[in-house]
Amino acid sequence: MSMEMQDFKPKSFWQRPEGITGALFMGGVLLGGGYLLYKILPSLIILAQNTIYLAGLLMVLAALSYVVLDPKMRNLIWYAYKSVMRWITGLFVQIDPIGILKSYVEDLQDNLGKMNKQIAQLRGQMHKLKEVIMNNQKEIQNNINLANRAKQTNSDAMVVLKARKAGRLQDSNIKLEDLYKKMEILYRVLTKMYENSEIMLEDIKDQVMVKEQERKAIHASHSAMRSAMNIIAGNGDKRYMFDMALEAIADDVSQKVGEMERFMDMSSNFMNSIDLQNGVFEEEGLAMLDKWEKEGVSLLLGKDKEILINKSNSATDTLDLNAPVEKPIREVNHKNQYDSFFEE
Numbered sequence: 001m002s003m004e005m006q007d008f009k010p011k012s013f014w015q016r017p018e019g020i021t022g023a024l025f026m027g028g029v030l031l032g033g034g035y036l037l038y039k040i041l042p043s044l045i046i047l048a049q050n051t052i053y054l055a056g057l058l059m060v061l062a063a064l065s066y067v068v069l070d071p072k073m074r075n076l077i078w079y080a081y082k083s084v085m086r087w088i089t090g091l092f093v094q095i096d097p098i099g100i101l102k103s104y105v106e107d108l109q110d111n112l113g114k115m116n117k118q119i120a121q122l123r124g125q126m127h128k129l130k131e132v133i134m135n136n137q138k139e140i141q142n143n144i145n146l147a148n149r150a151k152q153t154n155s156d157a158m159v160v161l162k163a164r165k166a167g168r169l170q171d172s173n174i175k176l177e178d179l180y181k182k183m184e185i186l187y188r189v190l191t192k193m194y195e196n197s198e199i200m201l202e203d204i205k206d207q208v209m210v211k212e213q214e215r216k217a218i219h220a221s222h223s224a225m226r227s228a229m230n231i232i233a234g235n236g237d238k239r240y241m242f243d244m245a246l247e248a249i250a251d252d253v254s255q256k257v258g259e260m261e262r263f264m265d266m267s268s269n270f271m272n273s274i275d276l277q278n279g280v281f282e283e284e285g286l287a288m289l290d291k292w293e294k295e296g297v298s299l300l301l302g303k304d305k306e307i308l309i310n311k312s313n314s315a316t317d318t319l320d321l322n323a324p325v326e327k328p329i330r331e332v333n334h335k336n337q338y339d340s341f342f343e344e
Contacts (some may be wrong), residue, residue: 014210041337049097051258072177077137093227097246098212101204104253108201112194118264119190122271130321133176142168179274184319185312186267192308193260193300195328200300204253211342245341252338256299266292302323 143166150158218239266288273285298305311317 025088070144070252096248097243098208098215100250101208101246101253104250104257105201105204105208108197108204108260110255111264112197112201114196115194115260115264117192118267119187120269122183122187122190122267124248125271125274126180126187126321129176129180133173133180134175136169136176140166142171143169163218179286179311180181182270182286185289185293185309186270187319187321188308188312189305190261190267192304193263196300196304197256197260198328199330199334200253200256200337202330203338204249206336207249207338215242215246242342248341249338252299261297263292 128184141164145161147166150156150162270285270289293309296305301308312319
């Protein structure tokens, strides 16, 4: 079994959508059975007084005891129960792993379109912020020159006025430059997430195309009864293992799509808190980004997260805002990141 599958912990029956259906159904059966027993208990007592009826009741009780105590029979009933609950749940909720992956493909395509627009918006804001910083630098130098001239003419009041203005602009620029660094981190992360998500989208499409047909063939050749017998006998069931691998992929994609959407929401809130025209921004937006930087490893970025942050804080690694965000192209010998989920 591959490392990815070893790390994957399949959800128990009760944690799945069909588990909710099963719990409700079982609760209904227990309540209904309890009520029925309460109603027929007097009749059962009368029947028990008859030797023939008593023998029949004891046989029924023995059969029930056998079902409860025999592991194979118990597993068979449990498997049948889960299968029925899964079938009922499937009438209302998408639980087919291929169907779930197809829905993630749609989500990813939609998110990539939104992310592309977000990257373009962020790049525009960074251009404006850079222009504000450069204009402030010119204004600072201009005020310093005016202060020097005023000093030569002994205009002390003018010297103080221009020096203070240059100081305020300098303080403002320090904050704006810190803001630019944070925006640079956002830009680098968004573009890298866009690149990785594009590759992931293509990998998922390939998996769905290939595994959908393979799954149909496996389900056709491995009947539900055969699967039940394999599980009861303690043997590995190909149908079960195949579906578990698909479930592991769906779980991995779910976490990555969730991370992608959370980061997009955070970056959107961050950009909306910036008012470049008035040179102000909310500290809460910066705090959110600081928190993200200090959090653990990113599923979408992996080791690239730390590299991107270091690049943004580097004085030598300059970001070229004019470079277009190119759509990544998979290499000819690209290995699908989800192939290993099916390796034994």
